[in-house]
Amino acid sequence: MLAQIVLFDGFDPLDVIAPFEVLSAGSDAVGGALEVRLVGVDAVGPVTSGTGGLQLQATHVLAPTAPGFVVVPGASGPVEADPDLVDTVPVLLARVGTTGLPGKIEQAFGAPDTLVATVCGGSLALAMAGLLEGRHAVTHRLGNDVLAATGVHVVDARVVDDGDLVTSGGVTSGLDLALHLLDRRFGPRVAHAVEQLFEYERRGTVWRPVGREPLAV
Template identity: 60%
Template sequence: MLAQIVLFDGFDPLDVVAPYEVLHAGGVAADGALTVQLVSAEGPRDVPSGIPPLSLRATGPLDPARAGLVVLPGAAGRMPDGPGQAEEDSVPAVLARALGTGLPPLLAACVGRPELCVATVCGGSLLLAMAGLIGGRPAVTHHDGMGALADAGARPVEARVVDDGDLVTAGGVTSGLDLGLHLLERELGPAIALRVERLFAHERRGVVWRPAA
């Protein structure tokens, strides 16, 4: 399986690096059954994060036809204190700029493939909601953004990870570790997930929410 982690200008580095390392370690533990790639809508390029001067290198384009798993990070910044306070470097402003690129149609193609799992960390779910791609679906984001997530049409759920089948969302920044481990358990089995959990000396916490059967 190919996992692609999406970079866009202003992304939060920890949203990317945490699941990248977990998924990569799982792929190694599973003898290459999972490979991980950093991508962007534009293809190979150096992508500036929201914490300058740090940037990461996208090595290829986001490809909904090839990927079996797509992970979308959030943005680095803060939530506005009130209406009309969406400063240029706030999370909603950074996400809005990402919506003005070639990313939304690619994300729409990802969401439109039920066999492809789209996962998000922190504000990544808000980006999907702002793009009109997860209307009415259960999702979680950083606690400061739950109201904005509801305003954008998603159904906020108070949980560490929300697993709605082909859409898996995780809460605040550090939840990228828990998201990665949950995805390993889903895709490669609990033995691989436990092996990586021990490697990272990280005990998963919080609740994985799933819809009632």
């Protein structure tokens, strides 16, 4: 089983590293049954983040239908539009839609044993590419209005589990996302063991579209 974390130009480093470390520790806890990879959309090699020119190495090309997880991070950089700054976060996320990633994510959604997950602006990148209309999802609080405008049912939760799509909020929510993925695939004892290793307790309730509708309180 693979956990593939996608790298694209301008990615946010913590969106990548937090899930990478948590899922790698989870792999150790299950005897290597989960292989964690940093992947490029179409090619291997160094990919430059949006933070200080930091680069990470894509060691494989994304295999969208492989059983496991495909994790899409958000972008980092200036948020507000500035004529002197080309690579703002909204521009970087919109640019993802011009790559081969949307087509591969469509393939992932069509695969029976593949789950698509996003951290922070990753859901916004997929939504702007037309992939999440009608789904339940969340992104960074600064982008939830834009996410809603794409036809997504925005849920103000740390992690939103909508079946084959699991999204999470701001940058540090990648920790909670990855722990939930471990819990969902391998069970709570594995997730708890990784929580203890990292000395981190998951924040918030994972929202799912099940159960009774709550009354207004």
